[in-house]
Amino acid sequence: MRLPESQVAVLNAASATDEQTIDSLADETGLKPETVTQAAFELRDEGYVAVSEEERVEYDLTDEGREYVEDGLPEVRLYRAAVEAGATEDAVGMGQVIGASGLGGPEVDIALANFGRKGYGQIESGQLSADADADAEDDPESVVLTALEAGEAVVDEGVLEQLVSRNLVERHEQTVRSVTLTEAGVTLLMEGVEAAETVDRLTPEMLTSGEWEDVEFTEYNVEADAPEVNGGKTHILRQTADRVKDVLVGMGFQEMEGPHADADFWINDCLFMPQDHPARTHWDRFALDVPPIEDVPEDLVDRVEDAHRNGVGDDGDGYHSPWSEDFARAIALRGHTTSLSMRYLSGHEVGDLEPPQRYFSVEKVYRNDTLDPTHLLEFYQIEGWVMAEDLSVRDLMGTFEEFYAQFGITDIQFKPHYNPYTEPSFELFGRHPETGELIEIGNSGMFRDEVLEPLGVECDVMAWGLALERLLMLMYGFDDIRDVHGTMSDIELLRETEVLR
Numbered sequence: 001m002r003l004p005e006s007q008v009a010v011l012n013a014a015s016a017t018d019e020q021t022i023d024s025l026a027d028e029t030g031l032k033p034e035t036v037t038q039a040a041f042e043l044r045d046e047g048y049v050a051v052s053e054e055e056r057v058e059y060d061l062t063d064e065g066r067e068y069v070e071d072g073l074p075e076v077r078l079y080r081a082a083v084e085a086g087a088t089e090d091a092v093g094m095g096q097v098i099g100a101s102g103l104g105g106p107e108v109d110i111a112l113a114n115f116g117r118k119g120y121g122q123i124e125s126g127q128l129s130a131d132a133d134a135d136a137e138d139d140p141e142s143v144v145l146t147a148l149e150a151g152e153a154v155v156d157e158g159v160l161e162q163l164v165s166r167n168l169v170e171r172h173e174q175t176v177r178s179v180t181l182t183e184a185g186v187t188l189l190m191e192g193v194e195a196a197e198t199v200d201r202l203t204p205e206m207l208t209s210g211e212w213e214d215v216e217f218t219e220y221n222v223e224a225d226a227p228e229v230n231g232g233k234t235h236i237l238r239q240t241a242d243r244v245k246d247v248l249v250g251m252g253f254q255e256m257e258g259p260h261a262d263a264d265f266w267i268n269d270c271l272f273m274p275q276d277h278p279a280r281t282h283w284d285r286f287a288l289d290v291p292p293i294e295d296v297p298e299d300l301v302d303r304v305e306d307a308h309r310n311g312v313g314d315d316g317d318g319y320h321s322p323w324s325e326d327f328a329r330a331i332a333l334r335g336h337t338t339s340l341s342m343r344y345l346s347g348h349e350v351g352d353l354e355p356p357q358r359y360f361s362v363e364k365v366y367r368n369d370t371l372d373p374t375h376l377l378e379f380y381q382i383e384g385w386v387m388a389e390d391l392s393v394r395d396l397m398g399t400f401e402e403f404y405a406q407f408g409i410t411d412i413q414f415k416p417h418y419n420p421y422t423e424p425s426f427e428l429f430g431r432h433p434e435t436g437e438l439i440e441i442g443n444s445g446m447f448r449d450e451v452l453e454p455l456g457v458e459c460d461v462m463a464w465g466l467a468l469e470r471l472l473m474l475m476y477g478f479d480d481i482r483d484v485h486g487t488m489s490d491i492e493l494l495r496e497t498e499v500l501r
């Protein structure tokens, strides 16, 4: 009979005495305890050994416990010093006794507390008296500590618990496995067993030499404990962004790209946002201290300025407020990706566009907001627009219903809203699956003529900006967006959450 080397070693060692623990077998064979355990279980599965398990409690001295085995427990040393100073007759000044005991630092408090608890004497108004009958030399805690240090078994649970609570001893629970030969095992050994070299890997050399026929392969133990490995994975937000892109591409949209830091012209002026609009002050935007943009089409700048000043159409009316080209050319981090929509609609990115057209982006935007469970300073917007003849609000609503249904969200609500650049405008709301609250998930509308005319667009354009993080909250029930991204994110949550398909 041939068995793997480790199994043969364990069999032989186990035959030496009646019962052997994994540790004693490991000592005897020179194998690692894990290897012995595995071999023992394999032998058990073949019926050659029996493995019994017992839960054992072990007590080990802590460093402090070991120190006291050497030096004596502080209260015992205090008692000795007290006896020496004659405190069994008359009370002695506490300072004198402590000085004589050689105790210092935190030991003094430990000594005094336990001295009192054990009834070794009394301490009253700075005077210490010792009880002549106290048997400090046979202090039960000292006795147990010394026994443990010597490796002797201790049965006094009460004292052990006390030592654990004093942090002089640590309690460990352990499963001790013992291995005994079965009759089949004894017979096997008598008949003789040979150790086969075990290999855990098949090599090309073994195949060509034919050696593979003679070796024993280690068995796979698919139930063995293995360390948890947390590999890298795509962030849930990125996974969702990718899925949003797939959905929009599936709906016939093309992707827009463009700068995160852009001219106010594209971020605001093209959108008919008056230059004195509150959102354009330094409070709300992240202005960048860099040279202004150079590359803006002059004729477009002129038409946008004219729309701001005089409005568009026959009965149009502008803001008649100040408009400065320098202001428009200044650079800031974009507060929305509608800057990209302006770049594309104007023909600046991919040339003049003929209807119908559909474009989107899923990109980062930056706002000087206050952080809270639903606001971040950087977040992702799902921007999009459709250019076509004769669009209506029903097209807009239908598009959202189709889009959100792909993510299992079927109860979108619309609320009339105001944007300087769209008319009509709607905010979108969805219900949070955990809290039941309505949360804002987007903003949308039909671009006004004041926006479209300077851009040179002659048909309707419906457009929106949706918050990717809010979509995530509705999909997964997250209630604090800060758990999901940013410096405070919850790593466990991110590890556990799988993107819903």
Ligand code: PHE
Residues within 6 Å of the ligand: 335, 336, 337, 338, 419, 422, 443, 444, 445, 463, 464, 465, 466
């Ligand atoms: N820019 C708007 C926002 O950030 C979203 C929007 C885009 C609204 C296009 C209407 C049209 O809230």
